[in-house]
Amino acid sequence: MSMIRHGYVAGPLLGLLWALVIATTVAVAFSFATGGAFRPGGIGSALLGAGLGALAVAAPRLAGPVGLVLGAALALTPLAPVVTGADVAVWLALLAGGTMGAATGWPIAAMMAECRTGALTRHEFEGAVIRFLTGFGYIFFTAIVAIPFYVMVMTSLKNQSELIRNPLDFSIDLSKGWDLFRSYSELFGQFNFGSYLWTSFLVSVLTVAITLLFAVPGAYAVARLRFTGRAAISRSILLIYMVPMIVLALPIYIAFSMLGLRNSIFGIVMIYPVTTIPVALYMLQGYFRGLPAEIEEAGLMDGLSRLAVIWKITLPLSMPAMASVSLYVFMIAWNEFLLAFMLLDDPSKFTLTRGIAALNSSEIPRQHLMAGSVIATVPIMALFLGLERFMTKGLTAGSVKG
Amino acid sequence: MTAQTPRRGPVPLDHSKGRNAPAPRPPKGRNPLERREARLAWGLLLPTIAAVTLVVVLPLMAIFWISVKPVGLADLRPPAPIASEDLRGRPEAVGDDATLRYRLRNSSQDQPITGVVLTDTLPEGLEIGELDPRCALDGLALTCDLGDFEGGHRETIEIPVTIGQAFADAGMALPDSPPGLTGRASNVLTSDEFTLxxxxxxxxxxxxxxxxxxxxxxxxxxxxxxxxxxxxxxxxxxxxxxxxxxxxxxxxxxxxxxxxxxxxxxxxxxxxxxxxxxxxxxxxxxxxxxxxxxxxxxxxxxxxxxxxxxxxxxxxxxxxxxxxxxxxxxxxxxxxxxxxxxxxxxxxxxxxxxxxxxxxxxxxxxxxxxxxxxxxxxxxxxxxxxxxxxxxxxxxxxxxxxxxxxxxxxxxxxxxxxxxxxxxxxxxxxxxxx
The missing domain is CATH 1.10.3720.10 (MetI-like)
Structure with missing residues (x-):
C-alpha cells in the first residue's frame, strides 16, 4: 500500500485513470457533435496516460505539450487513444487525438503539482487524488446534466428520418435556416401550444398569488403569535406536506367528476394552491422567525394594529423570502403533471405539461415531443437562471434549517 | 406580559404592601390580551385550515370511505332515468290525429331507481285523448307517477292527441323544453354497503x-x-x-x-x-x-x-x-x-x-x-x-x-x-x- 505513495507509481496510475476518463469524454463529445464513429482506445489511452503521468512528475512543464503532440501523432496508429471509424475525416481524427492528449497532459501536470519523484507524504498523495476526483466529478456531473438537455434541444431541430438514420448525429445543418424550427412552428400553429403556454402561465401566476394570500397570514401566526395548538399546527403543516398527491388525486378526481369541475381552469386553480400552501407556509414561517421581533414591537407601541404591522413592517422586510417562495411555487405549478393529466381532457384547456403528454403517441413524430419539452423547459429555466440567487436561498432557507 | 387595560382616573398608589392588602398573585387563566392574540392567530390561520381541510383532510377521509366500498370507475355516474319525447303520426293539418310518445329508460343495467316521476308541460293547442292511468293532467302540466324502474327497464307512454289551431300555428313542432324525470337511485358511494x-x-x-x-x-x-x-x-x-x-x-x-x-x-x-x-x-x-x-x-x-x-x-x-x-x-x-x-x-x-x-x-x-x-x-x-x-x-x-x-x-x-x-x-x- 505504501508503494502507491511514490511519485513514479502514483503519477502513472492517476495518469492512466485520467486518460481513460478523458478518452471516453472526447469520444462521446465528438460522436455527439459530428455523428462520426469515435470510441476510446483502451490500450492506447492507458499507455499515453501512464506515460504522461510519469512525465508530469518528472517534468511537469512538458506534460501538456507532449500530450498534445503525442495524442495527435498516435491518432492514426493502432495505439490511438481515440479510435475512429473509417468514415471519419483525417483532420477530425487528428483533432480528437490532439484534444485527448492535451486534456490529459495539462490536467495531470496540475494534479501532480506538489508531487516529487520519490516517496510522497500522505498529504501530497491525497492532494493529488482529490484533484483527480475533483476533475472527474466536474466532467461526470456536467456530462450527466448536459447530455439529456443537449439531446432534447437537438432532437427538436431534426426530423424523423435523420434521427432513424444515425441516432448519434446531432450536427445541425445550418443551411436549412428557419426550416430548422419547423417542429416549433407546427406546435404553435397546429397543436395550439400558444394557448397551452398562456394557460400554464395564467395558472402558475394565479397559484402563486393565491398561495401567498393564504400562506403569509398563516405563516405569521405560526411564527409570531402565541396560542395553544401552535406546535400542533406547525407539525401538521409538515405532515400535510408529506401526503402523496396520488392519494389525494383519486378522491379529487371523483369529487370533480361529480361536481362537473373537471376540464375547467377554475378547478385547477382551486386545487394547485392547496398543494403549495403548506410548503409556502413552512418556508415563510422559517423566515419570519428570523426577523427581529423588536421592530414589530416598536410598530405595535406606536399604535399600529397587528395587521398593519404585517403589511407595513413584516412584508417589506421579507421581500427576498417572498421572491424565493413565489419562484418555488411558480415552479411547482408550472411543472405539475399528475393533476393536470387526470383532470383535463379537453384540448382547449390543456396546460403545457398536459399538452406534452398528449403529444406522446406513435403518430406524432418525436421531434415534436422534444420541441414541446423545450417549450416547457425554457421559460422556467430562464426565470430560474435569472433569479437563481433567490431560488437557492428559498430552497434551503425555510425547508430545513441547516 | 402585562395587560394594557385603559386606566380611568388617577390610580391610587398602594405603598402599604402587606398588612391589609392581599398578597399579589400571578394571574389565573389567560388574560384578555393573550386571548386576543390567540383569536387573531386563529383568524389568520383560518383560511389556510379551511382550504387544507377541504382539499387534503376531506379527500383523505374519502379515501378511507371508498376503500371499503365496491366502487368501479363506471359507478361514478349514478343511475338516472332518461326520457325523450316525440310526436308520431305525421300530422299535417288541424284535426289530424297523432300520438305524443315518451320513451323512458333506466341508464343503469343493474341498479334500480325508485319513485320515478315524469313531469312535462304540454304545448298549447293539443286536444288530449285518453290518458295513461298513472298520469294526471292539470291544465297543461302533465304528471305521471311511474313507480320503480328495475335495472335496464324501458317503457313507453303514449298519449293520443288531436292537433288544434294553436299547435298548427306554432309550426307543428314540439317545444324545446325536455320532459322532466326524477327518481331516487341508490349511489354506491353513499349507500350503507361495505366490503373488505x-x-x-x-x-x-x-x-x-x-x-x-x-x-x-x-x-x-x-x-x-x-x-x-x-x-x-x-x-x-x-x-x-x-x-x-x-x-x-x-x-x-x-x-x-x-x-x-x-x-x-x-x-x-x-x-x-x-x-x-x-x-x-x-x-x-x-x-x-x-x-x-x-x-x-x-x-x-x-x-x-x-x-x-x-x-x-x-x-x-x-x-x-x-x-x-x-x-x-x-x-x-x-x-x-x-x-x-x-x-x-x-x-x-x-x-x-x-x-x-x-x-x-x-x-x-x-x-x-x-x-x-x-x-x-x-x-x-x-x-x-x-x-x-x-x-x-x-x-x-x-x-x-x-x-x-x-x-x-x-x-x-x-x-x-x-x-x-x-x-x-x-x-x-x-x-x-x-
Whole structure:
C-alpha cells in the first residue's frame, strides 16, 4: 500500500485513470457533435496516460505539450487513444487525438503539482487524488446534466428520418435556416401550444398569488403569535406536506367528476394552491422567525394594529423570502403533471405539461415531443437562471434549517 | 406580559404592601390580551385550515370511505332515468290525429331507481285523448307517477292527441323544453354497503408483496444514491472559483425542469431502436445488440432509480452545500497545522458536522421518494417490474377500473407514511428542535 505513495507509481496510475476518463469524454463529445464513429482506445489511452503521468512528475512543464503532440501523432496508429471509424475525416481524427492528449497532459501536470519523484507524504498523495476526483466529478456531473438537455434541444431541430438514420448525429445543418424550427412552428400553429403556454402561465401566476394570500397570514401566526395548538399546527403543516398527491388525486378526481369541475381552469386553480400552501407556509414561517421581533414591537407601541404591522413592517422586510417562495411555487405549478393529466381532457384547456403528454403517441413524430419539452423547459429555466440567487436561498432557507 | 387595560382616573398608589392588602398573585387563566392574540392567530390561520381541510383532510377521509366500498370507475355516474319525447303520426293539418310518445329508460343495467316521476308541460293547442292511468293532467302540466324502474327497464307512454289551431300555428313542432324525470337511485358511494373485498384483492397473491418490495428497493436506493451524488457535487462546489455560479446553476437543471420534459428525453435517449445511448454503446463495443433499457427486468428498475438519483441529487446538493458553507474554516486550518490529511479532514471534521443534515435529508427524501408517482408512471408506466405502490393506485383505479381497490392501496400508502412521519418527528425533534 505504501508503494502507491511514490511519485513514479502514483503519477502513472492517476495518469492512466485520467486518460481513460478523458478518452471516453472526447469520444462521446465528438460522436455527439459530428455523428462520426469515435470510441476510446483502451490500450492506447492507458499507455499515453501512464506515460504522461510519469512525465508530469518528472517534468511537469512538458506534460501538456507532449500530450498534445503525442495524442495527435498516435491518432492514426493502432495505439490511438481515440479510435475512429473509417468514415471519419483525417483532420477530425487528428483533432480528437490532439484534444485527448492535451486534456490529459495539462490536467495531470496540475494534479501532480506538489508531487516529487520519490516517496510522497500522505498529504501530497491525497492532494493529488482529490484533484483527480475533483476533475472527474466536474466532467461526470456536467456530462450527466448536459447530455439529456443537449439531446432534447437537438432532437427538436431534426426530423424523423435523420434521427432513424444515425441516432448519434446531432450536427445541425445550418443551411436549412428557419426550416430548422419547423417542429416549433407546427406546435404553435397546429397543436395550439400558444394557448397551452398562456394557460400554464395564467395558472402558475394565479397559484402563486393565491398561495401567498393564504400562506403569509398563516405563516405569521405560526411564527409570531402565541396560542395553544401552535406546535400542533406547525407539525401538521409538515405532515400535510408529506401526503402523496396520488392519494389525494383519486378522491379529487371523483369529487370533480361529480361536481362537473373537471376540464375547467377554475378547478385547477382551486386545487394547485392547496398543494403549495403548506410548503409556502413552512418556508415563510422559517423566515419570519428570523426577523427581529423588536421592530414589530416598536410598530405595535406606536399604535399600529397587528395587521398593519404585517403589511407595513413584516412584508417589506421579507421581500427576498417572498421572491424565493413565489419562484418555488411558480415552479411547482408550472411543472405539475399528475393533476393536470387526470383532470383535463379537453384540448382547449390543456396546460403545457398536459399538452406534452398528449403529444406522446406513435403518430406524432418525436421531434415534436422534444420541441414541446423545450417549450416547457425554457421559460422556467430562464426565470430560474435569472433569479437563481433567490431560488437557492428559498430552497434551503425555510425547508430545513441547516 | 402585562395587560394594557385603559386606566380611568388617577390610580391610587398602594405603598402599604402587606398588612391589609392581599398578597399579589400571578394571574389565573389567560388574560384578555393573550386571548386576543390567540383569536387573531386563529383568524389568520383560518383560511389556510379551511382550504387544507377541504382539499387534503376531506379527500383523505374519502379515501378511507371508498376503500371499503365496491366502487368501479363506471359507478361514478349514478343511475338516472332518461326520457325523450316525440310526436308520431305525421300530422299535417288541424284535426289530424297523432300520438305524443315518451320513451323512458333506466341508464343503469343493474341498479334500480325508485319513485320515478315524469313531469312535462304540454304545448298549447293539443286536444288530449285518453290518458295513461298513472298520469294526471292539470291544465297543461302533465304528471305521471311511474313507480320503480328495475335495472335496464324501458317503457313507453303514449298519449293520443288531436292537433288544434294553436299547435298548427306554432309550426307543428314540439317545444324545446325536455320532459322532466326524477327518481331516487341508490349511489354506491353513499349507500350503507361495505366490503373488505378491496383489501382482500390487493393483499391477495404475491403481487402486493412484489410491489412493496419494488417500492422499498426504489426508495432506499433512490434516496441513498441522490444523497451520495449530492454530497459529491457539494464537495466539488464548496470552493470559490470562476464559473462556480454557472456550474451550480447547471447542476440544478434536472430538478428545475418539468418532469414530463426530462422523462420523455430519457425515454428517447434510451430508446431501444433509435436511441442515442444504444448507438453509442454499440459503437464503443460495450454491447453488440440494442438494450431495451426501460423494457426488461431488472434493468428497468435500475433505470428508474438512476433517473430518480439524477433528478433529485441537485436538491441534496443544495442543502449539503448550504451546511458546508456554514462550517467554520478555522477548524480546517488548525487541523492542517496538526498534519491531518485532506481525507482525514473530510472524514473526522466535515462528516460529523454534515451528519445532521444528511440524516434529515435522508428521512425527507425517503418519504418523498416513497410518494413519487410521476417519474415511474412516465418512464415505464409501472411495467417491467417497476410498479411501486403509488403507481399501483393509478393502475388499480384507472387501468383495472376498480376505484375501491385503488383507494385501498392508497390507504396502505397512508399507513406507511404515518409510520415514517412518526420516525421523522421523533428524529427531527432532536435534530432540529422543532
Amino acid at each position: 373485498d378491496n383489501f382482500a384483492r390487493i393483499f391477495d397473491g404475491g403481487e402486493f408483496w412484489g410491489v412493496l418490495w419494488v417500492t422499498l428497493v426504489y426508495t432506499v436506493f433512490g434516496t441513498i444514491g441522490a444523497l451520495l451524488f449530492g454530497l459529491f457535487a457539494a464537495l466539488l462546489l464548496d470552493k470559490s472559483f470562476k464559473g462556480q455560479g454557472v456550474l451550480r446553476g447547471l447542476y440544478l437543471f434536472p430538478y428545475v425542469a418539468p418532469v414530463i420534459a426530462v422523462a420523455f428525453t430519457w425515454i428517447i435517449l434510451f430508446d431501444p431502436f433509435s436511441g442515442s445511448a444504444n448507438a453509442l454503446l454499440i459503437q464503443m463495443g460495450v454491447t453488440t445488440e440494442a438494450i431495451n433499457f426501460f423494457g426488461q427486468r431488472p434493468l428497468a428498475l435500475i433505470m428508474v432509480i438512476l433517473f430518480e438519483v439524477w433528478r433529485y441529487f441537485p436538491l441534496s446538493f443544495l442543502f449539503i452545500l448550504a451546511r458546508m458553507q456554514s462550517i467554520d474554516s478555522d477548524m480546517f486550518e488548525a487541523a492542517d497545522m496538526d498534519g491531518a490529511s485532506p481525507f482525514q479532514q473530510f472524514w473526522y471534521l466535515s462528516m460529523p458536522q454534515l451528519l445532521g443534515i444528511l440524516s434529515v435529508l435522508f428521512l425527507l427524501r425517503f418519504i418523498w421518494t416513497f410518494n413519487k408517482f410521476d417519474d415511474i408512471f412516465l418512464l415505464t408506466g409501472g411495467n417491467a417490474g417497476t410498479r411501486t405502490l403509488t403507481v399501483n393506485v393509478y393502475e388499480q383505479a384507472f387501468a383495472v377500473s376498480n376505484i375501491g381497490a385503488g383507494a385501498a392501496v392508497a390507504v396502505v400508502i397512508f399507513g406507511c407514511l404515518l409510520a415514517f412521519s412518526f420516525l421523522f418527528f421523533r428524529f427531527i425533534s432532536q435534530e432540529e428542535g422543532l
